[in-house]
Amino acid sequence: MRPSMRAFWLFLGAVPVSVLLLALMPQFLFLIGLYGILLFCLLFIDWLKCTRANEIIFRIEEPAQIPLSDKGTLKISMASAAGQAIPDVEVCIQVNDILDQAAQKPVLLSARNGEAFIELVPKSRGIAEIQTLWFRWHSPLQLLIRQVEETPDLKIPVIPNLKRIFANIDAIKGAAGSEFGERPHPQQGTGSEFMSLRDYMPGMDPRTVDWKRSARYRGLLTKEFEAERNHQIILAFDTGHLMREHLDGITRLDHNIDAGLALAHAALKSGDRIGLFAFDAEVKSLIKPIGGIRSFPTLQHHMASMRATNSETNFTLAMTRLAEGLNRRTLVVLFTDFVDTTTAELMQENIIHLARHHLVVFIAAQDPFLHSQTMQNIDSTDDISKAMTAGELLKERRILFKHLRRHGVLCLEPKSAMMINELLREYRSIMMRELV
Numbered sequence: 001m002r003p004s005m006r007a008f009w010l011f012l013g014a015v016p017v018s019v020l021l022l023a024l025m026p027q028f029l030f031l032i033g034l035y036g037i038l039l040f041c042l043l044f045i046d047w048l049k050c051t052r053a054n055e056i057i058f059r060i061e062e063p064a065q066i067p068l069s070d071k072g073t074l075k076i077s078m079a080s081a082a083g084q085a086i087p088d089v090e091v092c093i094q095v096n097d098i099l100d101q102a103a104q105k106p107v108l109l110s111a112r113n114g115e116a117f118i119e120l121v122p123k124s125r126g127i128a129e130i131q132t133l134w135f136r137w138h139s140p141l142q143l144l145i146r147q148v149e150e151t152p153d154l155k156i157p158v159i160p161n162l163k164r165i166f167a168n169i170d171a172i173k174g175a176a177g178s179e180f181g182e183r184p185h186p187q188q189g190t191g192s193e194f195m196s197l198r199d200y201m202p203g204m205d206p207r208t209v210d211w212k213r214s215a216r217y218r219g220l221l222t223k224e225f226e227a228e229r230n231h232q233i234i235l236a237f238d239t240g241h242l243m244r245e246h247l248d249g250i251t252r253l254d255h256n257i258d259a260g261l262a263l264a265h266a267a268l269k270s271g272d273r274i275g276l277f278a279f280d281a282e283v284k285s286l287i288k289p290i291g292g293i294r295s296f297p298t299l300q301h302h303m304a305s306m307r308a309t310n311s312e313t314n315f316t317l318a319m320t321r322l323a324e325g326l327n328r329r330t331l332v333v334l335f336t337d338f339v340d341t342t343t344a345e346l347m348q349e350n351i352i353h354l355a356r357h358h359l360v361v362f363i364a365a366q367d368p369f370l371h372s373q374t375m376q377n378i379d380s381t382d383d384i385s386k387a388m389t390a391g392e393l394l395k396e397r398r399i400l401f402k403h404l405r406r407h408g409v410l411c412l413e414p415k416s417a418m419m420i421n422e423l424l425r426e427y428r429s430i431m432m433r434e435l436v
Contacts, residue, residue: 003043014036065159165420232328234276234332238280239284242338282314330436334351
């Protein structure tokens with residue numbers, strides 16, 4: 001408990017009055033002493049009347065989890081322990097860096113409704129922590145302030161936002177719907193898995209005619225095929241320092257994980273198997289491919305635990321370890337990025353080596369800053385320098401993509417907002433052409 005600003009000004013106001021009385025009417029100086037005694041008596045009475053901490057019951061209700069790019073609400077309520085009147089209470093919380101620091105602004109817990117709500121806005125995935133809560137209220141005369149501190153140490157998981165991932169229903173259905181659903185769907189003229197025979201109709205591909213069975217049947221029969229299922233797919237995530245960059249409000253790694261979750265959902269529904277691989281300066285995790293839509297929560301849990309670090313990515317070590325762990329031809333979807341020529345050369349060499357035995361999809365989100373620098377109006381020599389530097393960096397990216405495509409690597413450079421759609425479209429194309 002401590003004095004309030006009202007008590008401070010009441011005591012401070014006695015100083016100039018004392019000086020005036022001492023200079024002009026020293027015989028009335030004893031009034032200042034009486035004033036001081038009166039204030040101390042009021043403080044004592046106010047202290048006796050002030051609500052004690054054990055007379056108020058505080059309840060805290062935190063959200064079970066908060067999706068990234070969404071908001072959660074922390075509900076704080078209070079009630080009287082003995083039924084007596086309670087004052088308005090000011091509440092303040094302490095949060096970690098996962099949450100927006102605006103949540104630390106004090107809010108008023110009104111005595112009329114006894115509830116207050118604090119908006120929790122996550123800035124990145126992880127575990128949001130509410131480490132400390134402070135409650136403070138005034139005494140009846142507002143001369144004193146009582147403050148209570150609680151350390152509930154609340155932990156709230158911030159998970160990838162599945163609503164945002166699956167917002168484009170048409171794109172998801174296009175990749176995991178009728179063509180890529182759980183039920184096999186015949187693809188006439190495509191695929192390698194024999195499905196059935198049917199009568200030949202004008203316009204069908206003559207190459208699908210089964211001549212032996214047609215001779216026995218005494219009528220033209222054609223073979224129907226369907227695309228092969230049970231492919232092995234590895235989602236490889238670079239968690240190095242470049243993945244900490246923010247695009248459209250969230251980090252590159254979060255964009256990559258959102259796209260990876262969408263692809264995992266589509267692939268599991270289509271009967272393929274999904275594995276995970278995370279790396280930076282060293283290999284962080286390697287999850288063997290698993291199948292079935294019931295495996296999706298397991299993959300979601302592992303992806304949600306990935307963190308971008310400050311380490312430089314070691315592509316040589318990562319690609320070598322990944323290649324050692326693959327025992328059959330696999331679709332490897334590599335989520336990464338680069339900024340300098342040296343990194344690009346090392347990355348290119350290792351990806352090309354991996355692509356000799358596996359199908360590699362290289363995906364790196366566009367950098368809107370580089371594109372904006374090349375398109376800005378030139379008003380000074382600094383603008384020229386920035387535009388030329390950005391142009392050189394974009395040129396290096398185009399050269400790398402060109403070299404990778406020449407060696408059979410499929411390259412994608414989508415805008416961050418379109419990454420899910422473009423990746424699913426590429427996955428659908430790969431499955432239709434049976435490139436794996």
